[in-house]
Amino acid sequence: MKSVIFRTVAPVLTSLMALFSIFVLLRGHNEPGGGFIGGLIAVSALAIYGMAYGVETVRRAIFFHPMAIAGAGLLAATLAGLISIFARVPFMTGLWIYPAILGLEVPLSTVLLFDAGVYLVVVGAIGSIALSLEERGGE
């Protein structure tokens, strides 16, 4: 994929898709969206970047190994369930806090933490597969 057009568009497309994936993740609580689909969009972004600039560039850009990202996601999801210990409610109960950030009330919850964990697991696991496929295929 050495086309100039593709290489010019890829960074813009990637950043837009990454942003959109986070939007989809956050939207997911009450409307269609969520961690899984958000994660898939983010992986597509990484895959496009990899096609344009090579897998090594992507690996450098995401800094952590994809499997480490997946592990962090799994840990986050598990901890999101375990936080309920401190609130004396059963495992995985949704707990909400509403801190005011910059004068705006932001609802944060263990559900969101769990979903972010799912997002990271999908990014890490599917990303790991996609990157190694790109590495071996082509050229």
Add this chain to the structure above:
Amino acid sequence: MAASIAPSADLSTALVHAPPTAAAWLVILPVAWCLAVGALLVMLRRPIALHPTIAIVGLAGLVLIDGLLLREVAENGPMTMVMGRWLPPFGIAFTADLTGALFALAAAIVALVAGVFSLADINDSGRRYGFYPLLMLLMAGVSGAFLTGDIFNLYVWFEVLLISSFGLLVLGSEPEQIDGTVKYGFLNLVATTLFLIATGYLYAVLGTLNMADIARKAEGLRDSAPLVTLAGLFMLAFAMKAAAFPVNFWLPASYHTPRVVVSALFGGLLTKVGVYALVRVMVMLFPVEREELSFVLAVAGALTMIVGVLGALAQTDFRRILGYLIVSGIGSMLAGIAVGGPGGTGGAIFYALHSMLVMTGLYFASGIALRLGASSSIDTLAGLYRRHAGFAALTLMLCFAVSGLPPFSGFWPKVMLVKAALDIGAWWLAATLLLAGFLTTIVTGRLFLLAFWREGAHAAGEVEALSPATLGPLAVLTGLTLLIGLYPEPLLVMIQNAAAGLAEPSGYVDSVFPGGRP
């Protein structure tokens, strides 16, 4: 902003309000703990030297948690925790009763000793491939399967342990490992699909997936719902997972290919998860249907026993022999489930627990034999007795145990099963059990005679040293086998209570639905 997110309906009637007791957390902790430790290990990619330490500490923690859970359940009866506060049957319930807790503890012990054994068996490349994270995730799946109170959730844990087991099987990426994994994976996916279909069917018929709720609802639907079909579907799916005849051929085809410690884990744990699921579904959820199907189960059990042990007689590869012995043992458990009653169910549970410890131990022995004799075939292995008498003694004890000879743990479940079979007049089943035991003795006798006693080329008097990490796990498992064989009383009482709790699941149902149905 907050108002738009707060639910408009009054949800308080759908939630559990009593705060969970500290003990109730023990029900969910085995799974959460394994997942958390496994995730941590996945994250620590570079310092792989730390992996074994973290994993062994994690598994020791798991043994502790499961031990506390068993104590709690033995004293206070079944315990339930519902995910996310939703009232059952809508919230997914984790319910630990004696059966689940016993299996979970035995599995944790097996995993811990396997973790120690892996110190000498898994090299750096195995660690880099992720042996320890996969081990923790496998244990998350196994613990989840033993402790969940929801049949769809059981399916999910089956998937978790299946995926981890694929990873463990291909560790090393040798062609024959891939070959074994394909057979294993294909057959298991068929079984899993069947399980999923049966679960969907069950949901369509009963409208619930919660096990306690199924047990209650099935009571009133015996005349109208196709429950025997359902039970039959579940039976086939779980029998496939447990490697029962005629769907047993995947096990001997795949269990001898991976690393020894992986074989040991699989031999100890995976088929027993299938047996556990069979016990749970056939005995607790569909007791009347089990009666209907008991003849099929008994015949399948008898054939499994005989086919398994004959297969073992025909093999020369140490690990293949063990694979067939596992199959033969599964037959005894099926026979117990078919016979039913406290003796039959209890015997099946006891046999499963015994088989977990003994089969894992024997796989360790096969690994050590491979290291000492540089061969896995009993045609070429010889003179192991001279090389390490202690190792030979431990293996001999395990051979006795797996044959069901006293004073080892295999004796008591055999006695229970034979007695239970005779009590209901199934003399042919009792005879098959005894015959299988006799043939197993021949199998292990042949194994010991050829690999250990036969004079080898090895010079006499030369004793090889084995590291504590190699011999220790074997000694611990043999010790447990001997202990259970000599002093079975406490375990026997627990198993009898567990079988009674399955036959009359009112304690289980009450723990999920305290104070009756809302």
